[in-house]
Amino acid sequence: MEFNFGTDLSGKVAVVTGAGGVLCSVFSKTLARAGAKVALLGRTAAPIETLEKELTAEGLTAKAYQCNVLDKARLEEVRQMICGDLGPCDILINGAGGNDPKASTGMEYYDEEEAKKGVKTFFDLDEDGIRAVFDLNYLGVLLTTQVFAKDMIGRQGCSIINISLMNAFTPLTKIPAYSGAKASVSNLTQWLAVHFSRAGIRVNAIAPGFFSTKQNAALLWNPDGTPTARTGKIIAATPMGRFGKPEELNGALMFLVNEEASSFVTGVVLPVDGGFSAYSGV
Numbered sequence: 001m002e003f004n005f006g007t008d009l010s011g012k013v014a015v016v017t018g019a020g021g022v023l024c025s026v027f028s029k030t031l032a033r034a035g036a037k038v039a040l041l042g043r044t045a046a047p048i049e050t051l052e053k054e055l056t057a058e059g060l061t062a063k064a065y066q067c068n069v070l071d072k073a074r075l076e077e078v079r080q081m082i083c084g085d086l087g088p089c090d091i092l093i094n095g096a097g098g099n100d101p102k103a104s105t106g107m108e109y110y111d112e113e114e115a116k117k118g119v120k121t122f123f124d125l126d127e128d129g130i131r132a133v134f135d136l137n138y139l140g141v142l143l144t145t146q147v148f149a150k151d152m153i154g155r156q157g158c159s160i161i162n163i164s165l166m167n168a169f170t171p172l173t174k175i176p177a178y179s180g181a182k183a184s185v186s187n188l189t190q191w192l193a194v195h196f197s198r199a200g201i202r203v204n205a206i207a208p209g210f211f212s213t214k215q216n217a218a219l220l221w222n223p224d225g226t227p228t229a230r231t232g233k234i235i236a237a238t239p240m241g242r243f244g245k246p247e248e249l250n251g252a253l254m255f256l257v258n259e260e261a262s263s264f265v266t267g268v269v270l271p272v273d274g275g276f277s278a279y280s281g282v
């Protein structure tokens with residue numbers, strides 16, 4: 001089943017960061033199948049090159065560019081390459097993001113006895129890990145937008161989609177830095193939407209609920225494949241009672257990049273979460 005929802009992106013150039021990852025590889029396929037020429041940006045070459053092969057085998061236009069979103073000189077270099085290969089960027093998906101275990105606690109609630117046993121507490125959070133999470137999630141979006149939004153100035157129908165998360169609305173236990181960093185992504189989305197509102201660039205974010213991917217697998221599944229206690233809590237707090245499937249983000253993506261459907265929509269952070277953010281738990 002295709003998930004283009006009637007959005008035709010023929011002639012558009014879409015740049016996707018984190019394109020080798022679970023969610024953004026799905027976004028990249030959806031954008032390409034809707035007609036966009038897709039630049040696949042990833043920190044490591046292998047997954048984006050595999051995706052390029054898969055999409056070109058379908059007769060679609062996609063090209064892989066190895067690029068760290070924290071390396072502005074490389075981002076500029078890649079922008080020049082994309083302009084030459086595919087054309088200037090119309091759609092930017094800021095998908096690269098994630099947590100660092102060094103910036104997570106091992107316990108949800110502070111417990112002195114557990115701390116004595118060596119379970120990681122707030123006091124053990126690693127400064128470099130916290131900095132890395134804020135750099136990747138916030139600075140990575142900001143630098144990439146600085147580079148690719150230049151292509152959008154003075155042109156019509158351009159938009160930027162950032163990827164936020166449920167922890168941006170209310171922090172999740174154990175992951176303070178990731179929660180703060182994604183809150184800053186939602187905040188930056190609003191700031192950019194206002195800043196570019198008269199330049200014809202719409203800026204929105206998608207806030208996925210809970211999707212079981214390799215990034216969060218260790219938190220959600222025990223080594224023997226059984227669900228962790230955290231998985232039980234997530235499902236209990238998701239009124240629809242299940243994890244989302246990455247393909248279920250496609251409708252939000254296609255809506256937000258569709259110039260007719262969302263021409264007056266900018267600065268929103270759209271939850272796709274089975275009701276998680278609407279539910280108080282009671």
Ligand code: NAD
Nearest residue numbers: 018020021022023043068069095096097165208211213215
């Ligand atoms: P993922 O780990 O599969 O994908 C993230 C991708 O980003 C990876 O391919 C990784 O190589 C790339 N990346 C990491 N650092 C990079 C850097 N410095 N430069 C360039 N690329 C870099 O994770 P995912 O679950 O597909 O997450 C994609 C986005 O969605 C992230 O922003 C994540 O925070 C967000 N998100 C995920 C979930 C979920 O449940 N999985 C939920 C909400 C939001």
